[in-house]
Structures are given as structure tokens and as C-alpha cells.
Amino acid sequence: MKQHHRLWTRAAAGLALVMSLGACAPLVVGSMVGGAMVASDRRTSGIQLEDEGIELRGGNRIREMLGSRVHINITSYNRQVLLTGEVPTQKDKDYANQLISQVENVRTVVNELAVAPTSSLSDRSMDALISGKVKASMVDSKDIFANAFKVVTERGTVYLMGRVTQREAQRATDLARQVSGVKKVVRVFDILTEEELQALLPPPPKNAAPATSSEAK
Numbered sequence: 001m002k003q004h005h006r007l008w009t010r011a012a013a014g015l016a017l018v019m020s021l022g023a024c025a026p027l028v029v030g031s032m033v034g035g036a037m038v039a040s041d042r043r044t045s046g047i048q049l050e051d052e053g054i055e056l057r058g059g060n061r062i063r064e065m066l067g068s069r070v071h072i073n074i075t076s077y078n079r080q081v082l083l084t085g086e087v088p089t090q091k092d093k094d095y096a097n098q099l100i101s102q103v104e105n106v107r108t109v110v111n112e113l114a115v116a117p118t119s120s121l122s123d124r125s126m127d128a129l130i131s132g133k134v135k136a137s138m139v140d141s142k143d144i145f146a147n148a149f150k151v152v153t154e155r156g157t158v159y160l161m162g163r164v165t166q167r168e169a170q171r172a173t174d175l176a177r178q179v180s181g182v183k184k185v186v187r188v189f190d191i192l193t194e195e196e197l198q199a200l201l202p203p204p205p206k207n208a209a210p211a212t213s214s215e216a217k
Helices: 002-019 045-069 090-101 121-141 166-177 194-200
Strands: 031-033 036-038 071-077 080-087 108-111 149-154 157-165 184-192
Touching: 045 071, 045 080, 045 090, 071 149, 071 157, 080 090, 080 149, 080 157, 080 184, 090 108, 121 149, 121 157, 121 166, 157 166, 157 194, 166 184, 184 194
Parallel strands: 080 108, 157 184
Antiparallel strands: 031 036, 071 080, 149 157
């Protein structure tokens, strides 16, 4: 099992490095439970499509109006948009916020843009590696569904998104803080009650064997 975990961590890190060649996109991977991939995205398929559309339309609008002098990443989860990256001036930061807030279907905007020089490729590669390590730590923990979270890292700050309970939010935050290279953890969650979470989860198979004490852990 330890060997499996090491292989998984290397794979996640490798995937993160590949993704770093483009924008600092959020890293989302499946969670392994009992050897099976668990699809645990808690958004409806319609909302997932809306989020993809928001990111696409928002990116187009930023490129058209602000051009290549800014480095802005747009991450939408459940129609809540997180802006990360760097812009030259406070005016650009405010304008980007205005542009994205006007995109169709956007519910709220969390503007975490820094007024600073554009980050280097090596900085973005390190951020992507950190995201991979955070996701791998979630998979290894086994007490939360890694695929219920989006992880975005910018300049060593880890942003966590998802529809999760307070318990899950705290557990994910604690795991992220333990990863080397993480300077700060910012939570951008939609908080669910435990009852709301149970309503979202699929019912267990009727013929499923009861979990053993080790599995329950």
C-alpha cells in the first residue's frame, strides 16, 4: 500500500508539472476507495457545464479587454468564481472583477488577484507541484473524497473550493497546511450540513457487505 501511495504521489506531481506548462489550472483527480474510482463531484451535470462556460467566457473577456499584460486564472465552482494571478495596477484588478461579475450565470466573484509583476514559469511549476501534493495528501487520507475539492495554488497560497461540510473543510485545510511549500490556505467553500451531504451521496448497493472496522476508519 505504501508503494501504491508513492506511485500515486509521483503521478499526481507529474500531472501537475504538465499542467503548469499552461495556465495555473485547478487540479482535480479522482479518489481511490477499495481500488475503485469514485466520482464525487457534488455539482449537477448542468452546473458543471455552466462552470466550464463561465471559465471560457470569462477568459475570452479578459483577453479581449486586458490583453497579455495580465496573468489571470479563472476558476468557477458552483458558479462562484475565483480570480488568481497578477495584474499591473489596482485599476486592472478592479476592472477584471467588473468584467467577470458581468459574465452570464456568475453568482459571486472572489478576487484574489495580486498587484505585482507576472509570475515566472518556474513559480507556476512550483505552484502546480504543490497542488498535486495537496490532492495526493487528500487521497492518502481516505477520510475525505479528494474529487469533491478543487485546488488552485498561486505564489504558494493554496485555494480550496468545493461543496463540503465543516468537517470536510477543516480536514482538507489541515492536510493542505502540512504540505511543504504552502504559505497560506484560503477556503472558498460552499458549506453543506451533514444532512445535505447525505442527500447528495448515492445510496449504498443493496447487496453490499457491511464495512469492517478497518474500512470504517
